[in-house]
Amino acid sequence: MARRGDREVLQLMPLRAIKKPFSTKTTRIGSTRWVETQLDELTRRILHLTESSCFTCGSTKELQVGHLFERRHRHTRWDVDEKGNNHLQCPNCNAFMKRSEYDALPEFQGY
Numbered sequence: 001m002a003r004r005g006d007r008e009v010l011q012l013m014p015l016r017a018i019k020k021p022f023s024t025k026t027t028r029i030g031s032t033r034w035v036e037t038q039l040d041e042l043t044r045r046i047l048h049l050t051e052s053s054c055f056t057c058g059s060t061k062e063l064q065v066g067h068l069f070e071r072r073h074r075h076t077r078w079d080v081d082e083k084g085n086n087h088l089q090c091p092n093c094n095a096f097m098k099r100s101e102y103d104a105l106p107e108f109q110g111y
């Protein structure tokens with residue numbers, strides 16, 4: 001009877017069974033990831049200074065930075081303009097609003 005090699009066993013394992021530890025790698029100062037993190041924090045601070053409630057529903061609890069266009073779009077990721085891409089939102093609105101729903105809001109008429 002042939003014995004299975006480790007490689008074959010790994011291929012048979014479901015992905016969930018592979019425990020991958022969280023990365024403990026530190027971000028190197030000046031790297032792209034470091035700059036992006038700094039800009040994210042700056043964006044968060046600016047929005048908390050300029051806005052005080054959820055852009056969508058008006059709630060003032062647990063406000064987060066919401067992106068109308070997703071964060072992966074770097075050309076709008078740090079846009080803090082009054083009519084820009086980023087606004088404070090409550091966790092519920094931030095998680096469940098879709099771009100198409102914003103198009104129906106009066107603030108976005110003409111965009």
Ligand SMILES: [Zn+2]
Pocket residue numbers: 054055056057058059089090091092093094
């Ligand atoms: Zn909200």
